[in-house]
Amino acid sequence: MSENNQKQPKSHNGLPVWMLGPDDEKQARKNLRKMSNQKCEQQIKAFVECSRQQGVKVFPKCNSLRNEMSECLMPFLNDPKFLDEERDKIVLLKIQKLEKQLQERKG
Numbered sequence: 011m012s013e014n015n016q017k018q019p020k021s022h023n024g025l026p027v028w029m030l031g032p033d034d035e036k037q038a039r040k041n042l043r044k045m046s047n048q049k050c051e052q053q054i055k056a057f058v059e060c061s062r063q064q065g066v067k068v069f070p071k072c073n074s075l076r077n078e079m080s081e082c083l084m085p086f087l088n089d090p091k092f093l094d095e096e097r098d099k100i101v102l103l104k105i106q107k108l109e110k111q112l113q114e115r116k117g
Contacts, residue, residue: 053083060075
């Protein structure tokens with residue numbers, strides 16, 4: 011079998027992940043963190059407020075709020091489909107940029 015017949019790696023929806031470099035991967039993870047923080051904003055704020063009020067006693071006093079925050083955040087950070095979605099967004103932007111450059115060269 012020749013190397014040309016081998017399939018290129020693709021994400022869960024068929025987009026080519028080989029288009030992503032290290033900086034893109036870093037951006038995808040940053041976007042995932044931002045998205046998960048937005049979805050869990052209430053739980054994060056509640057834990058932060060408790061920790062400010064309790065100071066040194068944060069761990070025994072704020073454990074339940076920390077657990078709620080973790081329960082909200084962990085599915086986003088542990089499930090690979092969410093990271094794949096962020097990667098796909100970056101790949102689509104790259105494809106759109108390349109298509110635009112191609113059209114400008116033709117036009």
